Amino acid sequence: MKIAIIGAGYGGMAAAYDLRKAGHDVTIFESANYVGGLASGFKEPHWNWSVEKFYHHWFQSDSEMLGLIHELGLEHKVQFQRPLTMMLHKNKWYAFDSIINALLFPGLGFGLNKIRFGFVGLFLRLTNNWKALEKVTADEWMMKWAGKQVYEQMWKPLLIGKFGPYYKDVNMSWMWARIKARTTRLGTFEGGFQKFADLFAEKLREQGVEIRLEAKVESIKQEQAKLSVRSEKGIESFDKVLVTTSPNLLAKLAPDLPENYLKGLLELKSMGAVVMTLALKHSLSKEGYYWFNVPKDEGYPFLALVEHTNFVSAENFGGDHIVYAGDYLELGHEYFSMSDDELLERFIPAFQKFNPEFSRDWVRKIWVSKTNYAQPIPLVNHSKNIPEIKTPVEGLYFASMSQVYPWDRGTNFAVEIGRKAARLMK
Numbered sequence: 001m002k003i004a005i006i007g008a009g010y011g012g013m014a015a016a017y018d019l020r021k022a023g024h025d026v027t028i029f030e031s032a033n034y035v036g037g038l039a040s041g042f043k044e045p046h047w048n049w050s051v052e053k054f055y056h057h058w059f060q061s062d063s064e065m066l067g068l069i070h071e072l073g074l075e076h077k078v079q080f081q082r083p084l085t086m087m088l089h090k091n092k093w094y095a096f097d098s099i100i101n102a103l104l105f106p107g108l109g110f111g112l113n114k115i116r117f118g119f120v121g122l123f124l125r126l127t128n129n130w131k132a133l134e135k136v137t138a139d140e141w142m143m144k145w146a147g148k149q150v151y152e153q154m155w156k157p158l159l160i161g162k163f164g165p166y167y168k169d170v171n172m173s174w175m176w177a178r179i180k181a182r183t184t185r186l187g188t189f190e191g192g193f194q195k196f197a198d199l200f201a202e203k204l205r206e207q208g209v210e211i212r213l214e215a216k217v218e219s220i221k222q223e224q225a226k227l228s229v230r231s232e233k234g235i236e237s238f239d240k241v242l243v244t245t246s247p248n249l250l251a252k253l254a255p256d257l258p259e260n261y262l263k264g265l266l267e268l269k270s271m272g273a274v275v276m277t278l279a280l281k282h283s284l285s286k287e288g289y290y291w292f293n294v295p296k297d298e299g300y301p302f303l304a305l306v307e308h309t310n311f312v313s314a315e316n317f318g319g320d321h322i323v324y325a326g327d328y329l330e331l332g333h334e335y336f337s338m339s340d341d342e343l344l345e346r347f348i349p350a351f352q353k354f355n356p357e358f359s360r361d362w363v364r365k366i367w368v369s370k371t372n373y374a375q376p377i378p379l380v381n382h383s384k385n386i387p388e389i390k391t392p393v394e395g396l397y398f399a400s401m402s403q404v405y406p407w408d409r410g411t412n413f414a415v416e417i418g419r420k421a422a423r424l425m426k
């Protein structure tokens, strides 16, 4: 069969890998001039590694991703470390990366709250019954079982940070999935995620997959028994097409989809993201901390501050210290229209809270990455609202972050859903 895949992110490339191995003729259309999608990165001439546009790491539980890397014979390039994750309490940062540290965290006191925190954490780690949890919001469930103080100190800031005004609508299985699947050891690829994506693309090309970069698809239409794909580079017919973009974009690209499927696509909600990457002359966290969970109600202008070079050595970046400051935001938020310099001015006072010595002249260079589609919002009973991978249009398939569930989206699940789509298409 002649198959087109729209998008050279991890989902599209994983699907291409399996479809090509099954003997199909596969072409990937990618609008950008690079592969890797949301997990792509960039590199300065004096860096040996790339940095991701949006901070990325793997968990040890990312078996689909690690399994694929193994199949590609690249497992020796995966590096796992245990960098320090921090939580704020009364203007002081505390390590929050192990059960012992969680038990020592003073934000919960040392009485009943700590016991409730422990039991709720244990229950969520042990249960597999996410179907029961998706019937209720995380806000209601946590308030009831973890209690007001534990919820407000620990979990509510996380929900607000990720989902902003929708935080009360997110279902409890999302929270379950985060607690269940995450590990304290975090992984990356030698050279950065872009290096992995490039090696994967190289492998696909060797196998005979055609990857067309700067080939933005404009429409997919039914034409007798085929699907015609119109891109910036012309029109071409395929037996089957897999789309890996956002639901909104699929709705625009494929007008032949019936009304109920289109409605389902358009009702899915998601958050965007804005992430600033800074190359600094000095390290921001004197203590060597990697990840700071920043509670928005403390007045910080971002949700996460991540000193990447406390995870990957600054030597790989010619001595530059790489820091990310990022946030999940609703479309239309002012950060989407602010210039890079305006955003930097907004962030500088916050950087000084992490290190009072920080000054403007520490900044060697900044980059700001923005995306409308960063984090799907799973509402109550979300499993009933997920569009099928096989769409009602004959030959047209859809595999996106919005169908990753009950797990929280990530490259691991992009690989999983891409491979699932490939199995359905064969």
Ligand SMILES: Cc1cc2nc3c(=O)[nH]c(=O)nc-3n(C[C@H](O)[C@H](O)[C@H](O)COP(=O)(O)OP(=O)(O)OC[C@H]3O[C@@H](n4cnc5c(N)ncnc54)[C@H](O)[C@@H]3O)c2cc1C
Residues within 6 Å of the ligand: 006, 007, 008, 009, 010, 011, 012, 029, 030, 031, 032, 035, 036, 037, 038, 039, 054, 055, 056, 057, 058, 215, 216, 217, 218, 244, 245, 249, 273, 275, 326, 371, 373, 374, 375, 399, 400, 401, 409, 410, 411, 412, 414
């Ligand atoms: C801030 C942030 C932090 C994250 N952190 C992590 C993390 O730590 N670990 C982790 O594993 N994951 C993380 N993720 C999630 C991860 O990046 C995604 O789950 C994954 O990359 C999704 O892959 P995908 O192939 O489904 O989609 P995408 O990567 O979005 O790929 C879709 C591709 O389609 C292309 N495209 C769009 N429109 C067209 C068109 N019209 N024609 C042709 N091509 C088109 C796009 O350019 C893109 O390359 C993070 C994401 C964000 C935003």
